[in-house]
Amino acid sequence: MKIRIVLLFLAIFPLSALAQEQKMTAAEMASFKKSVNEVSQKIKSLSTDFVQYKHMDFLAKDIETSGKMNFKEPNVLAWQYKKPYSYSIIFKNGKILINDEGKKSAVDMGNSKIFAKINKLIVGSVSGNLFDDKEFDITYLKVKGQNVTRLNPKDAALKKYIKQIELTFDKEDFTVVQVRLLESSEDYTRIVLKNKTINAKIDDSVFNH
Amino acid sequence: MQRSTILCLTTSLFFLALVSCGSSKVTAGYVEKPLTTTVYDVLYFSDLQTDYVYKANIAIYGNALTGIFIAKKINDKTHRVVFTTEFGNKLIDCEISPTDFKVNAIVPELDRKIIVNTLREDFRLLLREQFVVQKQFEDTENTIYQSADGKNSNYLFFSKKAKKLVKIVNASPRKEKINLSFTSEKDIFAEDITIKHYNIKLTIVLHYFKP
Numbered sequence: 001m002k003i004r005i006v007l008l009f010l011a012i013f014p015l016s017a018l019a020q021e022q023k024m025t026a027a028e029m030a031s032f033k034k035s036v037n038e039v040s041q042k043i044k045s046l047s048t049d050f051v052q053y054k055h056m057d058f059l060a061k062d063i064e065t066s067g068k069m070n071f072k073e074p075n076v077l078a079w080q081y082k083k084p085y086s087y088s089i090i091f092k093n094g095k096i097l098i099n100d101e102g103k104k105s106a107v108d109m110g111n112s113k114i115f116a117k118i119n120k121l122i123v124g125s126v127s128g129n130l131f132d133d134k135e136f137d138i139t140y141l142k143v144k145g146q147n148v149t150r151l152n153p154k155d156a157a158l159k160k161y162i163k164q165i166e167l168t169f170d171k172e173d174f175t176v177v178q179v180r181l182l183e184s185s186e187d188y189t190r191i192v193l194k195n196k197t198i199n200a201k202i203d204d205s206v207f208n209h
Numbered sequence: 210m211q212r213s214t215i216l217c218l219t220t221s222l223f224f225l226a227l228v229s230c231g232s233s234k235v236t237a238g239y240v241e242k243p244l245t246t247t248v249y250d251v252l253y254f255s256d257l258q259t260d261y262v263y264k265a266n267i268a269i270y271g272n273a274l275t276g277i278f279i280a281k282k283i284n285d286k287t288h289r290v291v292f293t294t295e296f297g298n299k300l301i302d303c304e305i306s307p308t309d310f311k312v313n314a315i316v317p318e319l320d321r322k323i324i325v326n327t328l329r330e331d332f333r334l335l336l337r338e339q340f341v342v343q344k345q346f347e348d349t350e351n352t353i354y355q356s357a358d359g360k361n362s363n364y365l366f367f368s369k370k371a372k373k374l375v376k377i378v379n380a381s382p383r384k385e386k387i388n389l390s391f392t393s394e395k396d397i398f399a400e401d402i403t404i405k406h407y408n409i410k411l412t413i414v415l416h417y418f419k420p
């Protein structure tokens with residue numbers, strides 16, 4: 001009898017594991033996209049703490065870095081690492097401003113399509129507004145009750161850097177809570193966004209280096 | 210009198226030049242001693258359990274490049290080495306041993322023969338664990354172990370006071386090519402490493418951070 005129960009459990013368990021990841025129905029997808037678009041259109045500014053985990057299969061532990069991210073419309077973005085080192089990268093007026101432990105530099109991204117795409121991608125990842133079917137093959141899923149989108153870049157140049165972007169959304173407010181950038185099946189970067197503030201005033205000095 | 214002084218000086222300089230040609234510049238001022246060991250073990254990247262993770266700053270011909278340098282010993286002879294941006298994108302991912310080198314992934318910007326070859330030689334020297342010693346030199350501060358490396362030699366500087374390996378110099382018989390310096394609290398781990406090239410304008414600075 002006990003063996004039967006165990007066998008029954010083993011038979012059901014893989015199914016329940018699979019059932020944790022389901023494709024959204026057409027109706028769910030339409031409703032989800034509408035909610036995310038409404039929320040992201042209302043975002044004029046966004047400030048959040050983040051923890052970044054670089055996972056590589058051969059390492060014993062993920063490499064953890066953390067800091068703060070600030071975004072202001074239309075597309076000014078400051079990504080600032082505070083631990084274990086001080087490093088900030090600011091996307092502003094077609095330029096990338098870098099401050100590495102006090103050493104400052106600037107790169108003009110005017111002619112670089114790939115940088116423009118990466119900028120759009122980061123802003124889109126944080127606001128959630130990345131539903132561009134021309135740029136990505138998109139899968140809409142429900143994973144453990146959360147809404148998840150998986151975006152595979154179509155652009156050949158972008159593909160060389162990123163295989164897939166996975167965005168996980170908050171159940172309540174439809175903002176992004178986690179970004180996972182896959183380079184291969186084994187290696188990815190997972191960024192968890194915490195303590196989010198939307199549309200609070202952000203001092204301009206945050207976007208100067 | 211003046212002429213004889215000049216003649217004497219010229220002769221001295223000539224002999225000095227001859228002596229300099231006879232031995233490497235790296236060991237100039239040092240006294241050769243009998244060998245105390247035939248193999249020198251470098252332990253800075255030798256532990257199979259440790260993820261060696263460093264913040265990397267690279268200066269190349271006036272340009273700056275920063276990122277994260279990761280090395281891990283994956284078997285007796287081989288290290289996996291990955292260099293990523295701060296965001297985590299891999300720039301180069303390779304496996305390296307004293308005899309083999311395999312690139313798993315590389316971004317197009319770095320995929321040039323001269324860059325790959327330079328990185329391969331730097332990583333190989335940095336991660337190498339055993340050096341066969343042919344000659345030994347000393348002064349009051351350091352013991353130098355000289356180990357042949359093709360046409361060149363590696364000179365390992367062991368600080369007598371700190372009791373640690375502080376520098377490896379790769380040099381041809383005529384001049385220094387690469388200088389690797391280590392700052393470490395213990396002799397099994399280096400907190401700060403600088404790799405400086407003399408034949409090209411390239412310096413790599415690595416600063417450890419706990420993963």
